[in-house]
Amino acid sequence: MTVHSVIYPGSFDPLTNGHLSLINRALRMFDHVTVAITHNPKKTPLFSVEERVELIREAVKNDPRVEIDAFEGLLVDYARRRKEHLILRGLRAVSDFEYEFQMANMNRTLDADIETVFVMTGEDYYYISSQIVREVAALGGDVSSLVPPNVLRKLKERFAR
Numbered sequence: 001m002t003v004h005s006v007i008y009p010g011s012f013d014p015l016t017n018g019h020l021s022l023i024n025r026a027l028r029m030f031d032h033v034t035v036a037i038t039h040n041p042k043k044t045p046l047f048s049v050e051e052r053v054e055l056i057r058e059a060v061k062n063d064p065r066v067e068i069d070a071f072e073g074l075l076v077d078y079a080r081r082r083k084e085h086l087i088l089r090g091l092r093a094v095s096d097f098e099y100e101f102q103m104a105n106m107n108r109t110l111d112a113d114i115e116t117v118f119v120m121t122g123e124d125y126y127y128i129s130s131q132i133v134r135e136v137a138a139l140g141g142d143v144s145s146l147v148p149p150n151v152l153r154k155l156k157e158r159f160a161r
Helices: 017-029 050-059 075-082 094-108 132-136 149-157
Strands: 005-010 032-038 067-071 084-091 113-122
Touching: 005 017, 005 067, 005 075, 017 075, 017 084, 017 113, 032 050, 050 067, 050 149, 075 094, 084 149, 094 113, 132 149
Parallel strands: 005 032, 005 084, 032 067, 084 113
Antiparallel strands: none
16 A cells, blocks of 8 residues: 555644654655644643644645644544544654554554554754643743744734733
């Protein structure tokens, strides 16, 4: 089976330069990347799904090879509905591996046709997480090197004092 597209799931709350780097690297490997924003009812997001869709769309400059979508429920169900078989996940550090390994195996248990591709995050971004960006931005710290300019503007608006 030749795969030309991949699903890159995540909360992207907010989108970071690490996420953007992974999207751009995926575009060198695949013809099409679906950035799939997960809705987790257990979490209170900083940005709505609609805001995250728009922020990602603007950050990827409306690249026609990138589709931004959102879903609730199991990733394997979402992939099945889309007739996709490949999931992209970024690994920042060894600590990510255990969780991602468990999730990849669970997804494959739920649907044997689902495969997960792991890509190491670039060395410039291995320490970045959306949670850290949110916390630093909320406290007035400079996150300008960690997020795209449009996300930085939105963070400044959200945390205006």
